[in-house]
Amino acid sequence: MIRLFNVSKRFGGKLALKNISLDIEQGEFIFISGPSGAGKSTLLKILYLADNIFEGQVLIDGMNLSRISSSKLPVLRRRFGIVFQDFKLIPTLTVYENISLVLEAAGKKTSFIKKKVMQVLRSIGMEKKAKAFPLTLSGGEQQRVAVARAVVGEPSIILADEPTGSLDSTSARAILDFLMEYHKKGSTILIASHDLHLMKNTIKGRNIELNAGRIVSTDIMY
Amino acid sequence: MIHSLKRALTDIRSNKFLNLITIITISLSIMVVSVFLLFFENAGRVIESWNQGGRAMIYLKGEFNTDMLPQLKAKINALGDIDEMVYISKAKALDTLKKTLASQTTFLKTLKKNPLPDALEIKIKSYKNFQGVQTLAQNIKAIDIVDDIEYGQGWLGQFLKLFKLFKITGYAMCGFFFLIALFITANTVRLAFYSRKLEVDIMRLVGATEIFIKAPFYIEGLVQGFLGGVLGLGALLATYLMVSSGITQSLASYVYFDIRFLSVKMVMLIIFSSTFLGWFGCYLSLKQIFK
Ligand SMILES: Nc1ncnc2c1ncn2[C@@H]1O[C@H](COP(=O)(O)OP(=O)(O)OP(=O)(O)O)[C@@H](O)[C@H]1O
Ligand SMILES: [Mg+2]
Numbered sequence: 461m462i463r464l465f466n467v468s469k470r471f472g473g474k475l476a477l478k479n480i481s482l483d484i485e486q487g488e489f490i491f492i493s494g495p496s497g498a499g500k501s502t503l504l505k506i507l508y509l510a511d512n513i514f515e516g517q518v519l520i521d522g523m524n525l526s527r528i529s530s531s532k533l534p535v536l537r538r539r540f541g542i543v544f545q546d547f548k549l550i551p552t553l554t555v556y557e558n559i560s561l562v563l564e565a566a567g568k569k570t571s572f573i574k575k576k577v578m579q580v581l582r583s584i585g586m587e588k589k590a591k592a593f594p595l596t597l598s599g600g601e602q603q604r605v606a607v608a609r610a611v612v613g614e615p616s617i618i619l620a621d622e623p624t625g626s627l628d629s630t631s632a633r634a635i636l637d638f639l640m641e642y643h644k645k646g647s648t649i650l651i652a653s654h655d656l657h658l659m660k661n662t663i664k665g666r667n668i669e670l671n672a673g674r675i676v677s678t679d680i681m682y
Numbered sequence: 683m684i685h686s687l688k689r690a691l692t693d694i695r696s697n698k699f700l701n702l703i704t705i706i707t708i709s710l711s712i713m714v715v716s717v718f719l720l721f722f723e724n725a726g727r728v729i730e731s732w733n734q735g736g737r738a739m740i741y742l743k744g745e746f747n748t749d750m751l752p753q754l755k756a757k758i759n760a761l762g763d764i765d766e767m768v769y770i771s772k773a774k775a776l777d778t779l780k781k782t783l784a785s786q787t788t789f790l791k792t793l794k795k796n797p798l799p800d801a802l803e804i805k806i807k808s809y810k811n812f813q814g815v816q817t818l819a820q821n822i823k824a825i826d827i828v829d830d831i832e833y834g835q836g837w838l839g840q841f842l843k844l845f846k847l848f849k850i851t852g853y854a855m856c857g858f859f860f861l862i863a864l865f866i867t868a869n870t871v872r873l874a875f876y877s878r879k880l881e882v883d884i885m886r887l888v889g890a891t892e893i894f895i896k897a898p899f900y901i902e903g904l905v906q907g908f909l910g911g912v913l914g915l916g917a918l919l920a921t922y923l924m925v926s927s928g929i930t931q932s933l934a935s936y937v938y939f940d941i942r943f944l945s946v947k948m949v950m951l952i953i954f955s956s957t958f959l960g961w962f963g964c965y966l967s968l969k970q971i972f973k
Contacts, residue, residue, distance in 0.1 A: 510887060530892075538889030550881045552696065565683040565890035609888070 461486045461648065462617070467516035467541065469502050469673075476502045477514070478673040484650070486616075489643050490682065492652040496637035500652035501545055507650070508540050509533065519541050520617075525575030539565055539611035539681035542648075546642040547602050549609075555581070556590040559609045565612060580608045583638060599626035607635055617648045622654065686894070690901035693874060701906060704870040708910025710955050711859035718733045718852040719948060724863040724941050731856065738819065738833035740802040743823070746827050754802070757825055762836020763807035772798040773815060799829060860959065867906055867963025871899050873973055892972075900964050911953040919943060 462484040469477040479498045484490055492500050505511045506518060509525060519523040520536065528536060549558050556577055563573045584604045594602055594628040603626045610618055618639065624632035635657075643649050653659070659667070659681065669677045694701045748771070755767055776799045782859065805908070806815060823831045873881070885895050922943050944952070 492779065508887065534886070534889045534891045536889075537887065540889070542887060544887075548884050548887070552692070552727075552878075562888045563887065563891070565885060565888060570684065599777055642754050 461521055464519040465519075467503075467506065467514055467518060469499070469506065469514045473572070474671050477506075477632060480516070480673075480675060482646060482668065486648055487643070487646050488566060488611075488648055488673065490648075490650045491656075491659050491665055491667045492670060493654060493656045493659075493667055494670035495654060497672075499673040500670055502648060503670070503671075504621050504650065504652055508537065508542050508619055524676075525642075534565075537643075538613060539616050541615035541618040541642075542601075543606050543610045543618075543623045545621035545625070545652075547594075547606040549605060550603055551593065551595050554591050555586060555597070555605050555663040558594065558605060559612050562609055562613045567609055576612060580612045584608050600617065600628070600631055603627060604631075604635065607650070608669070611639070611642055614642070616648070618642060620649070620651045622653050623651060654667070666679050684900055686897035690898040690905065693898060693902055694879070694905065697874060697877065700810045700873060701795060701902075704866055704906050705910045705913060707866045708907060708956060708959065709914035711863040712914030712952060713918050714913050715856045716915060716944065716952055718856060718917070719952070720922070720941075720944055722849060722950060723944060723968045724934050726943070738806055738831055740800070740805050740822060740828055741830045741832070742800040742805060743827055743829045744799070746800050750827060750930075754827060758802070758804065758822055765805040765807050767805075769805055772796045772800050775799075775801060775880045786791070863956075863959055864908070864963050864966070865973055867903055867960050868967040870906065871903055871964045872967040874902060874970065875899060875968070896968055899968060900961060903960040903962075904957055904962030905948045905958040905960070907963075908953065910960070911956030914956070915944075915949060915952060 463480075467477055467480040468475060469677060474583055480503065480605075486497065492503065502511075506514050506525075509521070512525065518551070521530075523536065546626040546662050549555075549628075550561070553561065559577045559580065560573050563576060568576075578587060578590070581590055584607060585607065586601065586604055589605075594605065597605065603623065607620070607623055610620065610623075620639065623639070624635050627635060632655075639649060650661070656667070659665075665681055667677075667679050667681050668675055731946060741752075746754075746767075751769055758767065773796065776796050779798070818833050821832050822828055882895055904927060921939075926941055
């Protein structure tokens with residue numbers, strides 16, 4: 461369902477990704493690891509079309525990302541739930557509004573939105589902060605809101621860039637368990653993180669290790 | 683839709699000052715334009731009432747005698763709608779003159795010959811415009827026994843020319859202020875857009891369509907235009923009420939000049955135009971931004 465073929469990404473003269481080829485099946489759990497600067501975020505950005513200038517081919521459900529029309533773009537993006545490394549919460553909107561935005565953009569009914577948003581907030585333990593503004597939250601709280609926003613639309617693909625980076629190990633595990641629930645429901649999940657320890661022993665999936673823009677190893681975790 | 687409305691209102695609230703300035707600018711422009719329209723509507727109406735008909739004097743040539751009267755009346759009646767026609771013989775005219783100029787009758791007595799022409803005073807039925815009256819008058823003048831016809835064409839013609847000039851100036855001014863308001867609205871929307879660039883980018887990334895993203899800006903533009911229009915007209919109405927009550931007190935006793943406020947149709951048109959202006963300004967600036 462996600463297929464990368466010889467994908468390279470250049471920033472100026474410097475290659476951030478080099479000839480990445482990868483096949484990801486529907487419902488897979490993919491862990492992208494590697495040191496800082498390895499190209500993890502760059503890879504995810506290409507997948508969610510934040511960056512459409514790259515070499516090679518990316519197919520998502522048979523759609524070629526280089527040839528996608530601007531009118532189809534929002535439709536494709538709605539199939540993604542994205543946790544950004546820098547959260548990207550809208551500072552002028554409350555926690556509730558940040559999350560409900562996704563459903564509003566998808567044209568869902570107000571009553572449904574209310575129910576769904578509160579449900580997601582409860583499951584990440586943030587229901588008391590629904591009316592708070594992002595900048596008044598701690599880093600960990602912001603991260604949880606970012607995760608909530610990514611999953612609220614029940615996307616078929618969840619792309620999470622360091623979703624536990626600002627959390628203590630207990631909260632981090634809670635977030636992972638939370639994402640696992642969506643995995644069980646059938647979502648494909650890609651998590652980029654350098655914190656390989658956390659993932660080990662908890663998740664069954666494929667670990668793809670990047671270094672300096674190349675895939676250096678692929679192994680199955682149990 | 684509800685969402686877009688909410689977001690537009692939040693944005694207006696958070697950019698109070700900018701929005702206020704915009705609304706005031708629009709309302710000032712609308713006010714200037716409306717003052718012109720108010721003037722034109724009233725002047726137009728007054729001119730219409732002068733134009734549309736009324737009294738005219740037909741002066742007849744010396745060779746006229748009363749035997750010709752029925753035939754002449756028939757001819758004139760055939761030319762157009764005449765309400766009444768009164769024949770004033772030169773003897774009667776002189777009599778009237780003598781009465782009105784009682785003190786100078788000695789001078790008039792010395793006249794050996796009556797210098798006044800025979801005349802017909804007619805009342806022309808209402809025409810839609812001055813042109814109709816003019817045509818009728820020209821046709822009457824073309825009758826060979828008619829020497830001249832007097833219906834105020836001289837000064838009215840002058841006035842109409844002046845009025846036309848004024849109207850052109852008015853249109854130019856209206857256009858000018860329209861452009862100013864348009865420019866200001868477009869600029870406000872642009873500023874609002876850039877102040878929310880981050881939000882827009884994030885919305886795109888979470889799959890919002892362009893329409894969803896743009897809708898609040900359009901609503902903002904529409905609200906600005908609408909409020910600007912209402913405010914401008916409101917201010918004009920207040921001024922009008924103040925001034926017109928003053929005029930009625932001081933002038934009503936000897937001048938009958940009734941200034942009316944803009945017609946409902948015109949008010950609607952102005953508010954519609956100013957709302958459109960808000961929308962159009964938004965359209966232009968988003969078009970430029972998304973280019
Ligand atoms: N916008 C950009 N302009 C220039 N270089 C960039 C840009 N974004 C990323 N890079 C470079 O690309 C390389 C990969 O960056 P990337 O953000 O993908 O790393 P990462 O694996 O996500 O690291 P981290 O674990 O620190 O988040 C880095 O060397 C980085 O400097
Ligand atoms: Mg990164």
